[in-house]
């Protein structure tokens with residue numbers, strides 16, 4: 001039976017699309033390693049890892065086994081008053097692999113929810129200390145998710161969240177960090193943020209940012225000294241630092257967590273996406289003993305959040321298998337190889353008149369154009385070239401599974417060159 005694409009078009013909302021003029025969707029019937037198979041039999045090399053998630057591509061033996069074995073035991077059980085080995089094992093792993101000092105784990109269903117949890121932790125922390133604070137400070141061009149708290153700290157102007165501006169809490173925004181990751185550090189880069197901290201620290205609960213790589217807000221790679229400087233300011237002014245590592249976590253930037261580029265630990269970290277290797281939705285927010293204990297000794301006495309699917313055993317079991325696989329695999333070697341190949345294979349794009357800049361960090365390659373692309377047209381061309389790449393705005397970017405072969409990567413980059421050249 002074929003996929004009823006007509007029904008899909010008429011009834012199913014896809015991410016960020018219209019119900020009256022939806023972007024075309026391609027029916028996919030299976031996926032294996034780095035290949036997606038479309039209904040018509042065409043195979044596409046995956047450049048997206050399903051939005052940063054599928055570290056090892058698709059149909060991964062160890063993850064399949066973990067899911068099947070857990071399914072036979074229990075796929076879900078409430079986390080209120082009950083616990084289970086997959087959650088305990090996952091918490092142990094997360095505490096041991098995340099930056100030092102993050103000891104208490106809150107499991108939730110998605111990246112956006114883990115950000116809400118982080119914001120609530122920060123607010124409850126100050127409330128517990130009887131110093132209530134009501135604002136967050138962040139940097140321009142950030143992206144933290146689609147729920148309201150997360151949207152409030154996502155760049156409010158010129159972004160897809162502009163619509164809700166009047167409803168969202170007003171947060172403080174410093175300019176986007178200017179110094180690129182691999183350029184000489186400009187000490188003035190932190191000036192505006194420092195000033196905002198000086199002027200407003202009494203009411204700032206936390207600084208929240210995506211460490212090193214700003215994803216959906218522009219695929220910008222900024223200098224590690226900036227992140228170090230933010231940590232120092234937080235220490236100086238007694239502010240919490242929330243690192244949103246939902247996209248950057250699990251090795252994507254060349255370090256297991258991007259905070260490691262600056263040798264810092266945040267007070268709260270959000271992780272998601274690649275945690276289950278792209279198998280199912282799961283996220284986690286980790287914090288320090290001090291914050292967790294302060295919250296717990298406060299007037300509320302508890303942390304006020306508890307989703308129905310918290311600690312879902314099936315997702316935890318797959319996450320455990322995924323993290324074990326990651327740690328037993330030379331992921332660092334794989335990412336270094338992808339990084340150097342991306343630099344080589346994408347270099348010709350920099351010569352094209354349509355291209356403003358080409359940048360690569362870890363297993364992320366970005367080609368920024370001068371003009372926004374027409375997604376439907378460009379997508380179609382990519383599919384014709386046998387690759388799965390989903391551009392947005394002026395950005396064509398890839399973050400392939402770590403197991404991608406050199407030939408497949410070359411094919412992805414060659415397709416980008418050809419499609420941009422023809423546009």
Ligand code: PMP
Nearest residue numbers: 110111112143144145215246247
């Ligand atoms: N933060 C960052 C940095 C992200 O990239 C995303 C997802 N694009 C989110 C938060 C939201 O995660 P989710 O889509 O799982 O809610």
